[in-house]
Amino acid sequence: MKEILINAFDMNCMGHLSPGLWAHPRDRSHTYKDLSYWLNLAKTLERGKFDALFIADVLGVYDVYGGDVNAALQQGVQVPVNDPLLAVPAMAAVTQHLSFGLTGTLSYEPPYTFARRISTLDHLTGGRLAWNIVTGYLNSAAKGSGLEGQGSHDDRYEVAEEYMEVVYKLWEGSWADDAVVVDKERRLFAHPEKVRKVEHHGRYYQVDAIHLAEPSPQRTPILYQAGASKRGVEFAAKHAECVFIFGPSKKVVGTTVKNIRQRAAANGRDPSKILIFMVLTAIPAPTDAEAHAKHQDYLKYISYDGALALFSGWTGIDFSTYNPNDPISYVQSDAIQSMVEGFTIADSSKVWTVQEVANFIGIGGIGPVLIGSPERIADELIGWVEDTGVDGFNLAYALSPESFEDFVDLVVPELQRRGVYKKEYRDGTLREKLYGKGVTRLNNDHPGTHFRYAPLAKVAP
Amino acid sequence: MKEILINAFDMNCMGHLSPGLWAHPRDRSHTYKDLSYWLNLAKTLERGKFDALFIADVLGVYDVYGGDVNAALQQGVQVPVNDPLLAVPAMAAVTQHLSFGLTGTLSYEPPYTFARRISTLDHLTGGRLAWNIVTGYLNSAAKGSGLEGQGSHDDRYEVAEEYMEVVYKLWEGSWADDAVVVDKERRLFAHPEKVRKVEHHGRYYQVDAIHLAEPSPQRTPILYQAGASKRGVEFAAKHAECVFIFGPSKKVVGTTVKNIRQRAAANGRDPSKILIFMVLTAIPAPTDAEAHAKHQDYLKYISYDGALALFSGWTGIDFSTYNPNDPISYVQSDAIQSMVEGFTIADSSKVWTVQEVANFIGIGGIGPVLIGSPERIADELIGWVEDTGVDGFNLAYALSPESFEDFVDLVVPELQRRGVYKKEYRDGTLREKLYGKGVTRLNNDHPGTHFRYAPLAKVAP
Numbered sequence: 001m002k003e004i005l006i007n008a009f010d011m012n013c014m015g016h017l018s019p020g021l022w023a024h025p026r027d028r029s030h031t032y033k034d035l036s037y038w039l040n041l042a043k044t045l046e047r048g049k050f051d052a053l054f055i056a057d058v059l060g061v062y063d064v065y066g067g068d069v070n071a072a073l074q075q076g077v078q079v080p081v082n083d084p085l086l087a088v089p090a091m092a093a094v095t096q097h098l099s100f101g102l103t104g105t106l107s108y109e110p111p112y113t114f115a116r117r118i119s120t121l122d123h124l125t126g127g128r129l130a131w132n133i134v135t136g137y138l139n140s141a142a143k144g145s146g147l148e149g150q151g152s153h154d155d156r157y158e159v160a161e162e163y164m165e166v167v168y169k170l171w172e173g174s175w176a177d178d179a180v181v182v183d184k185e186r187r188l189f190a191h192p193e194k195v196r197k198v199e200h201h202g203r204y205y206q207v208d209a210i211h212l213a214e215p216s217p218q219r220t221p222i223l224y225q226a227g228a229s230k231r232g233v234e235f236a237a238k239h240a241e242c243v244f245i246f247g248p249s250k251k252v253v254g255t256t257v258k259n260i261r262q263r264a265a266a267n268g269r270d271p272s273k274i275l276i277f278m279v280l281t282a283i284p285a286p287t288d289a290e291a292h293a294k295h296q297d298y299l300k301y302i303s304y305d306g307a308l309a310l311f312s313g314w315t316g317i318d319f320s321t322y323n324p325n326d327p328i329s330y331v332q333s334d335a336i337q338s339m340v341e342g343f344t345i346a347d348s349s350k351v352w353t354v355q356e357v358a359n360f361i362g363i364g365g366i367g368p369v370l371i372g373s374p375e376r377i378a379d380e381l382i383g384w385v386e387d388t389g390v391d392g393f394n395l396a397y398a399l400s401p402e403s404f405e406d407f408v409d410l411v412v413p414e415l416q417r418r419g420v421y422k423k424e425y426r427d428g429t430l431r432e433k434l435y436g437k438g439v440t441r442l443n444n445d446h447p448g449t450h451f452r453y454a455p456l457a458k459v460a461p
Numbered sequence: 462m463k464e465i466l467i468n469a470f471d472m473n474c475m476g477h478l479s480p481g482l483w484a485h486p487r488d489r490s491h492t493y494k495d496l497s498y499w500l501n502l503a504k505t506l507e508r509g510k511f512d513a514l515f516i517a518d519v520l521g522v523y524d525v526y527g528g529d530v531n532a533a534l535q536q537g538v539q540v541p542v543n544d545p546l547l548a549v550p551a552m553a554a555v556t557q558h559l560s561f562g563l564t565g566t567l568s569y570e571p572p573y574t575f576a577r578r579i580s581t582l583d584h585l586t587g588g589r590l591a592w593n594i595v596t597g598y599l600n601s602a603a604k605g606s607g608l609e610g611q612g613s614h615d616d617r618y619e620v621a622e623e624y625m626e627v628v629y630k631l632w633e634g635s636w637a638d639d640a641v642v643v644d645k646e647r648r649l650f651a652h653p654e655k656v657r658k659v660e661h662h663g664r665y666y667q668v669d670a671i672h673l674a675e676p677s678p679q680r681t682p683i684l685y686q687a688g689a690s691k692r693g694v695e696f697a698a699k700h701a702e703c704v705f706i707f708g709p710s711k712k713v714v715g716t717t718v719k720n721i722r723q724r725a726a727a728n729g730r731d732p733s734k735i736l737i738f739m740v741l742t743a744i745p746a747p748t749d750a751e752a753h754a755k756h757q758d759y760l761k762y763i764s765y766d767g768a769l770a771l772f773s774g775w776t777g778i779d780f781s782t783y784n785p786n787d788p789i790s791y792v793q794s795d796a797i798q799s800m801v802e803g804f805t806i807a808d809s810s811k812v813w814t815v816q817e818v819a820n821f822i823g824i825g826g827i828g829p830v831l832i833g834s835p836e837r838i839a840d841e842l843i844g845w846v847e848d849t850g851v852d853g854f855n856l857a858y859a860l861s862p863e864s865f866e867d868f869v870d871l872v873v874p875e876l877q878r879r880g881v882y883k884k885e886y887r888d889g890t891l892r893e894k895l896y897g898k899g900v901t902r903l904n905n906d907h908p909g910t911h912f913r914y915a916p917l918a919k920v921a922p
Contacts, residue, residue, distance in 0.1 A: 034587075074650060076650030082674055187484045
């Protein structure tokens with residue numbers, strides 16, 4: 001079996017995917033705003049040879065539940081939420097190998113300045129950077145940015161396609177590999193004839209400028225995408241090197257994995273090179289009994305309102321209008337269909353109530369929760385990989401940093417013993433760590449390569 | 462005499478205000494893209510009890526000289542230039558007291574996301590943050606962002622006024638001081654009724670959202686402004702807590718200082734609370750003779766084309782169409798008038814040639830260069846403060862980090878001996894360090910305070 005890839009999944013807020021658990025005496029996620037939280041986390045993850053810290057983001061609030069933001073504020077459900085990029089340089093300074101996956105919502109930042117920000121981070125981290133391409137799903141985010149509301153789902157993807165074209169042009173096409181020489185003897189920094197303006201005149205974006213940053217180690221960072229819709233999967237199959245998926249059951253996850261690889265192949269890309277991560281929470285302890293006791297303790301802190309604030313935000317359905325014992329099959333909506341389907345398939349004999357959904361969401365969001373001894377959790381992780389074809393996991397936390405510390409101390413050694421997890425990091429950029437030494441740039445079957453700098457053809461005078 | 466305030470002045474690029482000097486064997490500014498450059502610099506500055514590292518920025522290139530970017534690229538003149546915010550969290554992690562002044566060009570980033578970025582940094586640095594409000598002066602920056610060209614000078618200030626109103630509303634008005642309680646016992650993170658939406662419907666900006674970040678130590682960061690035009694001084698007199706000025710002579714600088722304080726008083730603000738910093742470069746050595754030898758060595762590395770690329774960008778005049786020996790009084794332009802005036806006043810008996818301007822600009826831009834023993838430099842710094850009324854200096858470098866190391870090792874101890882420079886940092890946020898213990902928030906005479914959160918008046922039913 002290939003080595004399992006492991007990211008930690010966090011967000012620049014408290015409680016991320018475990019609404020209410022911030023109130024647990026041992027949880028420290030409410031210190032998200034201090035550097036020490038992030039420095040400590042980064043060191044723990046590097047100690048556990050995690051591939052990356054993946055940082056989610058939203059630019060709005062969860063205000064569907066009850067029609068206002070009250071429940072989210074009372075429970076600190078992904079609000080307040082700070083900028084996801086800014087803790088990264090500090091974490092890079094205290095680690096050597098840990099990479100960073102950043103969620104950047106492209107709907108609200110111009111590609112010209114965003115491309116510079118990402119290049120700067122790729123420089124500062126020495127190429128340990130991934131970008132999770134997000135078009136945004138909260139209407140409240142659009143309102144913060146001065147719009148009446150967000151565009152339609154498919155429109156957002158059309159804008160995203162053009163956005164990608166612009167950032168590829170900036171990252172891949174503006175500077176030749178040998179443009180920068182830094183020759184102190186000749187007093188020449190760069191060859192101007194090897195630096196080109198990006199002249200993009202599209203439907204949504206206009207750029208007439210060189211990329212302001214010199215080529216960074218990876219140029220285009222590792223591209224993540226998490227779209228679950230048909231259009232989202234199509235976008236991922238075209239652009240993503242890593243795909244991040246959610247699903248409560250092996251059947252749902254396995255189907256999604258197969259679908260993504262098929263669509264990637266149809267786009268002319270090597271489906272085995274698309275690395276797929278699923279969200280999952282692990283609650284390990286030295287013995288199964290201790291793990292279950294820990295889980296029972298965590299459950300006491302789940303916030304019903306907080307969980308439904310999240311679920312209402314994700315689905316667009318106001319669950320405050322339902323009773324806890326209402327079965328969710330009562331809820332009629334296209335938006336919720338795929339999620340409900342996921343739960344139904346997870347245990348087809350069961351009709352979930354709103355209360356049960358809240359309990360499920362309450363630890364780790366819409367992802368499985370593995371509970372048990374290190375041996376049991378290792379067995380289950382391997383089972384998920386073998387049965388669904390995923391390449392790795394985005395580990396959500398119940399408590400932070402406890403869930404990550406537990407995983408590093410208990411599960412990592414067991415995975416290493418089984419030979420399914422790295423004992424040492426590979427050198428190099430994130431792309432090299434994932435794809436092998438020397439692979440610093442986008443693979444040749446990736447559409448971003450069409451925008452690479454190429455010498456101008458010589459033309460007879 | 463009050464203590465002299467000292468910032469280091471740098472930019473996320475090489476050679477900043479000393480075009481060509483990157484080629485000096487001892488200069489390390491071409492490593493600006495690595496974390497180690499910034500970590501090392503931050504530690505040096507904190508060792509020297511510098512108040513802040515002030516980071517400049519442009520979002521375009523210097524393409525007026527010769528009508529293209531060739532000279533700037535050949536000499537690395539402020540291009541490439543990385544994002545100014547991203548090295549800050551890493552530097553904050555290795556320092557305790559050093560503050561950070563960030564240039565943010567408001568023309569190209571929406572206030573809603575920018576306000577969150579700044580709040581995040583104010584949290585992560587523990588309130589060691591200043592923002593230098595810039596409207597941008599390079600046409601090429603506008604073109605990168607999809608515009609035909611930048612708006613007129615006065616229009617940009619009108620947009621800036623509204624931008625400030627929006628960020629004040631977000632920083633000062635969205636969350637009450639006691640909104641966040643983080644009460645684990647009661648399982649209450651925040652009081653929703655103490656968090657308000659900013660509903661701003663202006664000419665240039667629309668926002669309908671709460672501020673995404675909870676109150677940071679300073680809320681509004683320390684505000685810097687560097688506008689030199691009439692409209693710019695008016696803006697500074699209204700909004701700035703610190704003003705950053707350029708001028709080659711005491712007469713020019715003294716006049717500017719007087720003008721800013723008068724305009725601030727006319728705006729109802731305490732003029733003594735407006736802290737004014739001037740740009741200046743120091744080349745110290747143990748003896749005057751050694752300092753002059755060092756200066757002579759530096760001069761050999763000035764790039765004529767690089768210096769004029771800068772000067773052409775600042776003035777909008779293409780100096781490639783003039784000969785080195787042309788006197789600059791030949792150049793007719795409103796844009797250049799104030800700068801030329803500066804040079805003329807600096808030495809009224811002299812008509813400057815283009816070559817001489819290039820040599821002057823070549824080390825430290827349009828600011829004086831002090832050369833000599835620590836005693837001499839201390840004398841001169843004290844003289845500038847006494848004769849012009851400035852409160853401190855933004856120290857540009859000839860070589861980086863050499864110029865900063867020299868200042869810390871040679872000049873700082875001399876200033877401390879004279880009792881005009883702090884021996885220890887004050888505790889607290891930057892605002893407290895500048896204005897005294899407990900002063901974490903904007904002063905009451907500042908217009909940003911009009912947007913502070915205030916309890917709603919009780920209304921009888």
